[in-house]
Amino acid sequence: MAGSNEVNVNESKRVVPLHTWILISNFKLSYNMLRRPDGTFDRDLAEFLERKAPTTSIPVDGVCSFDVFDRATGLLNRVYWAATENEVQWGIVEPEKPLSTTEIVPVIIFFHGGSFTHSSADTAIYDTFCHRLVNLCKAVVVSVNYRRSPEHRYPCAYDDGWAALKWVQSRPWLKSGRKDSKVHVYLCGDSSGGNIAHHVAVRAAESGVEVLGNILLHPMFGGQLRTESEKRLDGKYFVTVQDRDWYWRAYLPEGEDRDHPACNIFGPRGKCIERLELFPKSLVVVAGLDLSQDWQLAYVEGLRKSKQEVKLLYLEQATIGFYFLPNNDHFYCLMEEIKNFVNSSC
């Protein structure tokens, strides 16, 4: 690890607000306890330590949530939407009626982060984030509980993401629009969730399923090579190259290296997506203090070379997880960008 730990800690303290520093440091501390050197994971302790949020039938900031069982995957996904009068009165949702017959209501499928290993849809920080997205984009958010590593490796997370997309597309009560009533889908994810969003979008494009946009928040990509940003920022802002390696080893098939196409999108084993006309436009957000940024920037470059529409939002002084708490400029900047990105198509 470059530099002494004291120096590293002082550096992160200088750019990160106190609350964020506490929150992310706490995650770092507990995650360190959960990853075992032999590649196994202490799932019991992880579940014990994880702070979860219940669904809210009584609206919080006008947003209600409920969990839905998806028979195809056997998983519970969480749906967030703006409370309507009908619901509060009877507490019943009519599963046949569309969201709106006069306007377009985007449906954002959200894949939470956690490096493929941690968290779930009901983790408090992600539950809060999804609540915010509903009001911000006047959207419905579906947060997917994909199966996690190391218990479930590649391609489980992608399969679950794809199943969730198909499920969402086939719900009559998620449709909207005046003339052409359909489900208006966006994919959004942070860290591993961003990685999943990319792969699901590729599969959607290959299968003729329309996705209107991808929002990737410091998506988790990597490769065998050690990039300059990894060397420079190793251990400085909560994340180490060593822990990134651990998560890839836990997710990728045993014996594989980080040039596997799941990880290194536009690397030597990457798939060509130039001919995918249905591939959505992308908003890629890169935190300037994230050690993985060179891989994320390479992804953006790769999209451009593949003639796919992409917008890069580079937040120089942001660290990972800057969007969990509304206490910094990057947060507000991001929210504005997401709002414009989702609304521009509608």
Next chain:
Amino acid sequence: MGTYDKSISSGSSSSSKPPDQIDSLLSGAGYKVRSSELRTVAQSLERLDNVLVNNYLEISHHLSNDAIHYNPSDLFSWVDSLLSEFNQPVPMPDQSTLSDPAYVNTLVVPTLDPTVNAGVWTEHHAAPQHGIQQQLTVVTAMEEDPGIQLVHVLMTCADTIQRGELSLAGTLIEKLQDLLTRVNTGFGMGKVAGYFIEALSRRLFSTLLYTNRSVYESEFLYHNFYEACPYLKFAHFTANQAILEAFDGHDCVHVIDFSFMQGLQWPALIQALALRSGGPPFLRLTGIGPPSSDGHDSLSEVGLRLAELARFMNVRFVFRGVVASRLDDIKPCELQVNPNEAVAINSIMQLHRLLNSNSTHNSSIDFVLAWIRNLNPIIMTVVEQEANHNQPEFFDRFTAALYYYSTLFDSLEACSAQPEKALAEMYIQRELCNVVCCEGSARVERHEPLATWRVRLSGAGFKPLQLGSNAFKQASMLLTLFSAEGYCVEENEGCLTLGWHNRPLIAASAWQAVAEPRPPLEH
């Protein structure tokens, strides 16, 4: 000490708010930290970070395998307890609460398969689910019209009953019975709706609302509920673990069980005490049970069997049965508590029976909590249904019960053992019926949620004892013994809950009397 970036901080840390406030930003992330303690927590995290960096492997191993974690929401205490593992002093001069995590013997369950790997948490892949998912919003996997209509009309009916429009309610019952013919009542929504329709009919039309059930029958159904699903096992397991830990170092112990019910909970504790390091204590067990109508003394019968087990395990043991219909009929002197013994009070789904409709004047519960407190128990284990079935308005109670019991029945679908499953359903149905049909003193199933119990017990002079990560691990291990996936154990600020598909259904907590001078016991 570096200074933190002065970006927009949360409103809660501005100087106008009192420093004792729980910080709102972190609270949204699930952590309860006082504004005044934020910097201390940050410094502690920093310290821990340095310690871990230097001794990563051995410490990580120790922290995850040997250390017991308590209440991770309380960041200040949690980080503090980790620091004290490594003899690192707390940074702030004015704070001195160094918690001391107890190292305990783990509870041995005799039937546990030794090859079960406790470290692996299986992902929840649920059996097909057809029932209602969550409070107030319904999206069923079936999406069948009659099913949705059933719920809709049930709620309408409850509403009309509340408003006193009984003839309209009667018409709705007929409509409900008609709808019922169009759904499959063998499982899922149809089955649950059937029970609720029956309960509502009884409420409207039946003059005999409260039938006297034989004790034998009640115990028989309870036993099947115990076998068919993990809720009671979880309750016993968790309570026993907490009691075992509390009894550490005590040679004379006395467990008072508020509802003996054939003593299902106690063989495991007797065994665990037999195997504890330092040898077993002298164990007294007092079991409270209702009077039997047929003269059959099941309390003593079971007591004898437990005594035999204890003798076999070389545990000095005495059992006493105390007969009482209600807990507030008991005079504490009947329990014959000795001053030199460590007392554990065990209440599995009993305290709610003492509540009434009046939230301000609850003399029965207050009376009982007061004498419990006077016994100065070193631990009181409380397990209650995690539901809000004692709300003042009938409609609210009905709605809460609809969602609670449909979730509960849903979880039972996963059980395949017959006749245990059918009998367990009967057990649940009786409980449900009491919530829906009965009023006044006949309505004993007055469940209240954990949050409400926390307030009530704290107000009665008890403080919470944390159920830690080892109890959580034990409970999780228990679940892996069941083939059904979909059950989940959750940690909730020092308490544990067991639920089905993210809906907690039963909550376990542990308490201790707050120390204060008390008047001598009256004998």
